[in-house]
Amino acid sequence: DAKTTQPNSMESNEEEPVHLPCNHSTISGTDYIHWYRQLPSQGPEYVIHGLTSNVNNRMASLAIAEDRKSSTLILHRATLRDAAVYYCILRGNEKLTFGTGTRLTIIP
Amino acid sequence: DVKVTQSSRYLVKRTGEKVFLECVQDMDHENMFWYRQDPGLGLRLIYFSYDVKMKEKGDIPEGYSVSREKKERFSLILESASTNQTSMYLCASSIMGSLHSYEQYFGPGTRLTVT
Numbered sequence: 001d002a003k004t005t006q007p008n009s010m011e012s013n014e015e016e017p018v019h020l021p022c023n024h025s026t027i028s029g030t031d032y033i034h035w036y037r038q039l040p041s042q043g044p045e046y047v048i049h050g051l052t053s054n055v056n057n058r059m060a061s062l063a064i065a066e067d068r069k070s071s072t073l074i075l076h077r078a079t080l081r082d083a084a085v086y087y088c089i090l091r092g093n094e095k096l097t098f099g100t101g102t103r104l105t106i107i108p
Numbered sequence: 109d110v111k112v113t114q115s116s117r118y119l120v121k122r123t124g125e126k127v128f129l130e131c132v133q134d135m136d137h138e139n140m141f142w143y144r145q146d147p148g149l150g151l152r153l154i155y156f157s158y159d160v161k162m163k164e165k166g167d168i169p170e171g172y173s174v175s176r177e178k179k180e181r182f183s184l185i186l187e188s189a190s191t192n193q194t195s196m197y198l199c200a201s202s203i204m205g206s207l208h209s210y211e212q213y214f215g216p217g218t219r220l221t222v223t
Contacts, residue, residue, distance in 0.1 A: 034211075043112075043198050043214030044151070087150070094139055094158065094204070095166070096212060098151035 020073040022088030112215035127186040131199030138204035140182035
């Protein structure tokens with residue numbers, strides 16, 4: 001499975017945008033980029049996914065580099081409820097392979 | 109809303125006991141998964157099932173078995189629990205389909221302690 005690299009932790013101020021980076025230089029042409037997050041004491045939840053084009057949904061935006069070797073999850077206006085561990089995952093089959101993710105702390 | 113439920117939030121068992129972890133989903137999903145989560149290691153896939161009575165090994169199946177007799181229920185079995193199986197266990201389900209589209213829905217997890 002192709003590997004992703006994320007910073008261990010990030011901090012952001014409340015009500016400001018947050019950009020969470022992910023490197024995946026060994027991504028294959030058929031891998032989709034998925035993001036999940038895990039709030040404290042909960043199971044992971046799906047955030048967004050994409051292949052080549054940038055994607056938006058009600059939770060976040062996903063910006064994918066033209067060469068697909070990196071991507072960025074964008075939270076447009078972080079709230080305290082966005083404090084979580086964010087996982088960037090490459091998906092080429094039914095399975096998800098989780099790394100250790102980025103722990104996002106929101107500062108009030 | 110999709111709901112994935114797990115039989116217990118917390119469980120304490122003794123070494124050598126047989127342990128059953130139950131997972132039920134209410135959305136008629138074909139795929140079901142069992143993961144364990146440990147600090148510093150993230151989530152690791154133990155087993156998954158894409159249909160009733162079908163199963164496939166994940167990345168760390170040793171010491172575990174699974175059972176899927178009904179579509180909505182997927183059980184993880186520790187035949188003889190050991191202390192290194194102390195962990196958070198997470199169940200998930202998803203629609204079977206094209207590779208990219210379908211997200212996995214996770215349960216709240218069961219924190220198992222083996223003493």
